[in-house]
Amino acid sequence: MTVKGIIAEFKDPGALLKAAEATQAAGYKNYDAYSPFPIHGMDDAMGLGQSKLGWIVLCGGAFGLTLGFGLQTWVATAAYKLVISNKPLFSYQAFIPVTFELMVLFSAFCAVFGMFALNKLPEFYHPFFRSNNFRKVTSHGFFIGIESQDTQFDKAKVEAFLKGLGGDSIEVIEE
């Protein structure tokens, strides 16, 4: 049995926010605050900057836009020249709707799959899932979990630290 991490439960979002601030201040790196819903101000408390997702979506949108416009231009001016109502072959005004739709489509793909990739999901197993008490986290439980990969990790110290923050049901997760 090796220790994988230690979790502590807090009573409400306010207590969790304070605990996260203290954990950040104590210099821990491999920790996270777990809650049933996102808590306002938690990113600042944990010293996390802006999510990088916007940049991924920007690339996806640019790709969709280029693909949509490029495909239509190629089809209309090279692959299959159709003259309709004597309009020029490169009638770019009529290409806007499809270009727009493909831009949105690829942006949305990047937003969703990029978000899962940044979060390293799917990840069907995590050591904290071994705790029965931790199951509350998706309903009404608020937890701080410090993982054993953290360079400062020391079982006794972390336990005492979490207790000092006012954490309840402190649990050492082993596997």
Add this chain to the structure above:
Amino acid sequence: MSNVAVNDELKRVPLVQGGMSFEAVTDLVCKPVETKAPSWWFIALAISLSLLLLLKSMLAYLFWEGVGIWGLNNPVGWGYAIVNFVFWVGIGHAGTLISAILFLFRQDWRTGINRFAEAMTIFAVMCALIFPGVHIGRQWVAYFMFPLPNQMAMWPNFRSPLLWDVFAVSTYFTVSLLFWYVGLVPDFATIRDRAKTKCRQFVYGIFALGWRGANRHWRNYERAYLILAALAAPLVLSVHSIVSFDFAVSQLPGWHTTIFPPYFVAGAIFSGFAMVVTLMVITRELFGMKNIMTMHHLECMNKIILATGMMVGYAYGMEFFMAWYSGYEYESFAFINRATGPYAWAYWIMISCNVISPQLFWFKKFRTSIPVMFAVSIFVNIGMWFERFVITVTSLHRDFMPSSWGYYSPTWVDVATFVGSFGLFFTLFLLFLKFLPMVAIAEVKMVMPEANPHQEDH
């Protein structure tokens, strides 16, 4: 007047009522998923499945026999298929409006109903997609609608609004589905963590992707949600604008008007909200969700129905004005014929349902009365179907030459296919009510006062 009284009046109505805790919200929303379905659910599912079978039979008959079994004639070459398509797509728009546009406007009340409305969007768009899919008559060349390389080296005409429609509606369906799924992931995790049986834990666990409520995840999740909302908002406006281009880009009097895109979007939101009210009034009663889907929600929805109903009414009037002001006699005739010609009955059903019936919502008493809002929402659903019928059929049945005039009546197959599409819609909807959390659990908790980490500061 004392200060206390003023403060009471200014106080916002709590979005979740009945003094519920986080745990109580989870219990309430998960209950239908975790308990045996009530008997009415099985009865309703049996009826819906029968109608779905009717739809399948009608489509099989259509594939076998061809579109000659429909009531289409010359000059009315567009009938029930396009009417039903626009009707169903329009209904879908309410879900995206609630989930995306109200999110961007920070309308917190949306959290109680967005899951429900998004589900409706997806099922309605599925119903809609059937009609353009089957109306082509030659099913084996359905792939011509998409720009796929083929042995004839043929490509679609990218200058055609009908092709834009293929892209718009399929993008809309895909993005709505993704948005819905992203919202569902934390709630799948909730059901997984509460599961009492291995099977439920496994199945919901797969869809939950290992979600565990970590803040490092929530950070990207919230950003993804915001971006999806920002993408879906212009998307939903573009979709019904493009649907209206199917008509507006043609040269036909009655269709060729610049007011169509905003008018169609307003109409879509109008019809979709009516459908949400119809379904919500029943569901909140049957599943005891009155503390989450409150009267306040319904009242807000009714206000939007009133507002969009007025926009639609304005568009009806403005169309007549433009027909007269254009000085173009075919245009003027098309509109006078709409109101007084052979299809006047359809026109006046449309006006009474869409313009007159929502006027009741000027009064708070009616806005907050369940029987009144239910009746009005049904009227609006009917009226909005007739709106599409009026636009499509009345513009076609009087061609430029009186020798080409005709009258369109649907056949029994047309009617049965339309009725059958409700079977598909309600089958999916009933399965949704039973197997998925019908309220966005995580999002509802975010707008509860207890979720504010700084509550003692206020």
